[in-house]
Amino acid sequence: MSAPTTSQPSLLPAAxxxxxxxxxADRLHLGQAIRAQHGASETHFDVVLPxxxxxxxxxxEVVAVVKACVAADVAVIPYGAGTSIxxxxxxxxxxxxxDLSEMNAILQVNxxxxxxxxxxxxxxxxxxxxxxxxxxxxxxxxxANATIGGMASTRASGTNAVRYGTMRDAVLSLRVVTPDGRxxxxxxxxxxxxxxxxxxxxxxxxxxxxxxxxxxxxxLHGIPEAxxxxxxxxxxxxxxxxxxxxxxxLGVPLARVEILDDMQMKASNAWSKLDYPEKTTLFFEFHxxxxxxxxxxxxxxxxxxDNGGGEFKWSNLPEERARLWKARHEAYYAAVGLKKGAIxxxxxxxxxxxxxxxxxxxxxxxxxxxxxxxxxxxxxxxxNFHVVFVLDPNKxxxxxxxxxxxxxxxxxxxxxxxxxxGEHGIGLGKQEWLVEELGDAVEMMRxxxxxxxxxxxxxxxxxxxx
Amino acid sequence: MSAPTTSQPSLLPAAxxxxxxxxxADRLHLGQAIRAQHGASETHFDVVLPxxxxxxxxxxEVVAVVKACVAADVAVIPYGAGTSIxxxxxxxxxxxxxDLSEMNAILQVNxxxxxxxxxxxxxxxxxxxxxxxxxxxxxxxxxANATIGGMASTRASGTNAVRYGTMRDAVLSLRVVTPDGRxxxxxxxxxxxxxxxxxxxxxxxxxxxxxxxxxxxxxLHGIPEAxxxxxxxxxxxxxxxxxxxxxxxLGVPLARVEILDDMQMKASNAWSKLDYPEKTTLFFEFHxxxxxxxxxxxxxxxxxxDNGGGEFKWSNLPEERARLWKARHEAYYAAVGLKKGAIxxxxxxxxxxxxxxxxxxxxxxxxxxxxxxxxxxxxxxxxNFHVVFVLDPNKxxxxxxxxxxxxxxxxxxxxxxxxxxGEHGIGLGKQEWLVEELGDAVEMMRxxxxxxxxxxxxxxxxxxxx
Numbered sequence: 001m002s003a004p005t006t007s008q009p010s011l012l013p014a015a016x017x018x019x020x021x022x023x024x025a026d027r028l029h030l031g032q033a034i035r036a037q038h039g040a041s042e043t044h045f046d047v048v049l050p051x052x053x054x055x056x057x058x059x060x061e062v063v064a065v066v067k068a069c070v071a072a073d074v075a076v077i078p079y080g081a082g083t084s085i086x087x088x089x090x091x092x093x094x095x096x097x098x099d100l101s102e103m104n105a106i107l108q109v110n111x112x113x114x115x116x117x118x119x120x121x122x123x124x125x126x127x128x129x130x131x132x133x134x135x136x137x138x139x140x141x142x143x144a145n146a147t148i149g150g151m152a153s154t155r156a157s158g159t160n161a162v163r164y165g166t167m168r169d170a171v172l173s174l175r176v177v178t179p180d181g182r183x184x185x186x187x188x189x190x191x192x193x194x195x196x197x198x199x200x201x202x203x204x205x206x207x208x209x210x211x212x213x214x215x216x217x218x219x220l221h222g223i224p225e226a227x228x229x230x231x232x233x234x235x236x237x238x239x240x241x242x243x244x245x246x247x248x249x250l251g252v253p254l255a256r257v258e259i260l261d262d263m264q265m266k267a268s269n270a271w272s273k274l275d276y277p278e279k280t281t282l283f284f285e286f287h288x289x290x291x292x293x294x295x296x297x298x299x300x301x302x303x304x305x306d307n308g309g310g311e312f313k314w315s316n317l318p319e320e321r322a323r324l325w326k327a328r329h330e331a332y333y334a335a336v337g338l339k340k341g342a343i344x345x346x347x348x349x350x351x352x353x354x355x356x357x358x359x360x361x362x363x364x365x366x367x368x369x370x371x372x373x374x375x376x377x378x379x380x381x382x383x384n385f386h387v388v389f390v391l392d393p394n395k396x397x398x399x400x401x402x403x404x405x406x407x408x409x410x411x412x413x414x415x416x417x418x419x420x421x422g423e424h425g426i427g428l429g430k431q432e433w434l435v436e437e438l439g440d441a442v443e444m445m446r447x448x449x450x451x452x453x454x455x456x457x458x459x460x461x462x463x464x465x466x
Numbered sequence: 467m468s469a470p471t472t473s474q475p476s477l478l479p480a481a482x483x484x485x486x487x488x489x490x491a492d493r494l495h496l497g498q499a500i501r502a503q504h505g506a507s508e509t510h511f512d513v514v515l516p517x518x519x520x521x522x523x524x525x526x527e528v529v530a531v532v533k534a535c536v537a538a539d540v541a542v543i544p545y546g547a548g549t550s551i552x553x554x555x556x557x558x559x560x561x562x563x564x565d566l567s568e569m570n571a572i573l574q575v576n577x578x579x580x581x582x583x584x585x586x587x588x589x590x591x592x593x594x595x596x597x598x599x600x601x602x603x604x605x606x607x608x609x610a611n612a613t614i615g616g617m618a619s620t621r622a623s624g625t626n627a628v629r630y631g632t633m634r635d636a637v638l639s640l641r642v643v644t645p646d647g648r649x650x651x652x653x654x655x656x657x658x659x660x661x662x663x664x665x666x667x668x669x670x671x672x673x674x675x676x677x678x679x680x681x682x683x684x685x686l687h688g689i690p691e692a693x694x695x696x697x698x699x700x701x702x703x704x705x706x707x708x709x710x711x712x713x714x715x716l717g718v719p720l721a722r723v724e725i726l727d728d729m730q731m732k733a734s735n736a737w738s739k740l741d742y743p744e745k746t747t748l749f750f751e752f753h754x755x756x757x758x759x760x761x762x763x764x765x766x767x768x769x770x771x772d773n774g775g776g777e778f779k780w781s782n783l784p785e786e787r788a789r790l791w792k793a794r795h796e797a798y799y800a801a802v803g804l805k806k807g808a809i810x811x812x813x814x815x816x817x818x819x820x821x822x823x824x825x826x827x828x829x830x831x832x833x834x835x836x837x838x839x840x841x842x843x844x845x846x847x848x849x850n851f852h853v854v855f856v857l858d859p860n861k862x863x864x865x866x867x868x869x870x871x872x873x874x875x876x877x878x879x880x881x882x883x884x885x886x887x888g889e890h891g892i893g894l895g896k897q898e899w900l901v902e903e904l905g906d907a908v909e910m911m912r913x914x915x916x917x918x919x920x921x922x923x924x925x926x927x928x929x930x931x932x
Contacts, residue, residue: 201667419659451917
């Protein structure tokens with residue numbers, strides 16, 4: 001990640017600037033520092049400054065800034081918590097970053113229907129704290145304390161997806177401001193519908209290129225009567241993956257199951273003060289009634305033992321569970337902490353689970369020959385794993401090496417009928433791979449983009465160039 | 467349903483006819499009978515004849531007929547089993563009906579990944595028979611023995627959706643022939659992906675207006691170790707609905723839960739030779755391990771008793787279960803059988819489950835004042851229910867009465883933040899309601915349709931007019 005070396009003046013037309021001032025007053029920001037913050041990414045992408053940052057407090061204000069910018073041919077970039085990792089919010093062509101963090105109201109909890117409507121800037125931890133008293137929770141957990149709007153825009157998933165699905169499954173309806181300045185709702189609050197095109201799913205994962213999500217209605221789940229966590233180390237990667245595959249085949253509804261390789265365990269032991277063996281390890285969570293959770297633990301521990309697993313350390317203590325998942329959430333920072341002053345380059349692929357062990361093993365072989373440290377961790381129940389390359393930001397040759405390793409890994413995943421990104425999105429980083437993966441289907445995406453955003457002003461340059 | 471009174475000549479241009487003859491030989495049909503069969507519907511819509519019917523055997527043949535028809539400005543209408551019920555396959559503007567029933571190969575079962583790739587004409591019962599030996603099943607069950615392609619195109623769901631989701635959730639990837647004659651694949655075989663726009667979900671429920679689905683990759687599920695069914699009658703509708711709501715709130719993963727009103731029970735007792743009380747009744751199915759299924763039955767039977775339920779008749783006998791679901795699948799025909807020589811008019815809505823009891827009760831009040839018999843049945847766990855109006859086809863005033871009752875019911879569902887169709891689709895029958903439901907969002911659908919099918923030749927006149 002390289003910082004901009006000179007201060008960049010805002011290039012917005014004067015007429016647009018006065019319009020934005022009229023709408024936002026002191027919530028319009030032109031200063032270098034706040035623009036640099038919104039032009040940065042969590043990972044290795046170069047900083048590019050937006051010309052301005054605005055903080056709307058209502059959908060009506062989003063409509064107003066969209067109409068003003070579109071009339072002036074200026075790009076708009078929606079921004080949540082800035083935790084995406086493929087450069088998804090980098091304002092590559094300048095323009096106005098619309099920071100939705102002040103739209104953070106939880107609008108309506110419908111406990112009997114197990115759904116909630118929130119503004120796009122609500123963060124997932126805030127939502128779960130709010131819901132605890134009604135016995136419900138929102139399961140999607142990408143690790144970072146992301147905004148719900150950002151999670152929808154990148155089709156986020158994470159540790160609970162094996163049981164509860166991804167944002168694709170969690171969203172019932174969206175309120176969206178479109179490039180023509182319309183304020184639409186993509187669906188009603190019913191659990192299912194066969195009414196017309198699935199605009200909800202079209203917007204989820206569109207990374208803000210087709211509209212700006214301002215409100216989201218989410219499906220919730222009851223907090224389970226009982227929760228148990230467990231940790232188990234394996235001598236072989238195949239043993240760990242086979243344990244998961246066989247558990248799923250037997251119908252065990254694993255609530256979470258994460259794989260961490262030996263290098264990640266070393267990093268996490270140091271960073272999160274754990275003392276697990278530095279071997280391939282599975283972190284589990286089980287949800288259900290007391291009896292049923294007990295049955296799940298019995299079943300899975302027997303399967304793990306059959307597959308060369310070590311001690312199956314299960315626990316029903318909330319503090320033990322919290323410690324485990326805190327470590328999992330810190331895994332990225334733990335990896336980056338392997339080298340002082342380093343930055344991380346995170347990538348992910350997802351393959352059919354029958355190919356997962358082979359895909360990870362071949363990737364590990366490549367990483368073993370590399371000069372840079374790298375860890376592997378992933379959502380093994382989905383066939384999805386991440387590599388974190390740990391880079392010296394002052395050595396461009398390390399970034400080049402990471403890029404080469406990434407290329408080999410993505411190519412391998414595609415050859416296994418997998419995808420170039422399970423949950424990070426395309427952003428800036430995976431555009432050539434999207435075309436490799438889907439070929440002519442990308443032309444259909446481009447046609448949709450052109451029809452809905454003919455001036456190419458909504459987060460331009462992301463997913464594909466036009 | 468009115469039959470065409472005069473024979474209709476095929477209006478295809480001669481050049482196109484010769485092209486189709488060259489491609490399809492004796493699989494091109496121009497006869498009145500086969501065209502009438504493909505112009506009919508399961509319900510009350512008028513018969514409209516296509517100009518020709520072709521039976522492709524490969525995606526390449528679908529590409530060929532699409533290219534020929536688009537070049538000649540002739541409409542194409544994809545056709546599966548013809549079991550849809552909102553006029554979704556009626557060739558309102560003539561053209562060529564593409565009957566996919568000869569594309570009925572099961573191409574690849576990946577047992578370890580629990581997925582399968584099939585051609586669009588495979589029927590769901592055929593698929594489940596094929597899968598039984600590998601211990602897997604495809605759960606989506608709309609009742610009719612529909613094709614997988616048709617189920618995808620109408621976003622079908624049915625009795626298992628409360629546990630296993632709808633076609634939206636079941637499909638991993640589609641092969642689609644687009645209006646510009648491209649043969650695309652919308653996704654790879656990975657369980658999840660964040661790679662670009664969700665074209666898979668855009669095609670699901672598009673009713674063939676954006677492309678013709680020729681192959682589908684589906685998620686499967688392991689056949690559960692144990693299955694139990696149960697039947698329970700209630701004195702009040704609220705008691706039945708509350709039983710379901712409370713069971714779901716307690717985390718019981720109901721595999722199926724169907725509600726049948728007193729009128730439907732009367733019809734089903736007669737048609738399917740059952741002897742249940744003619745009261746509001748729930749049909750249940752439970753999946754899991756032996757122990758867990760037992761636990762679910764205990765929990766739900768206790769909740770039912772608290773809500774005024776009668777005897778909770780559970781069974782683990784496969785023949786008992788088969789009898790129950792056969793009766794449920796025959797429910798539409800049972801309803802139509804209430805009156806000799808009658809035809810059915812089926813409609814459905816879906817509302818937030820907190821409003822379901824109220825929505826059904828008010829609907830029942832309306833039906834009680836009607837001159838035509840009507841039954842209510844539905845997927846109570848999703849908030850989705852159907853009304854079957856039983857009509858004398860020679861009395862247009864009965865169709866008018868059904869239409870008026872339908873109008874009141876759909877309006878009520880929309881007022882409750884529900885949808886005008888939970889699983890039947892828009893087709894011809896719900897177009898005005900789609901606009902009521904989603905307003906300006908329909909303009910976004912139209913823009914997508916125009917960009918992908920600029921000549922409006924793919925199943926034209928369905929979902930909306932352009």
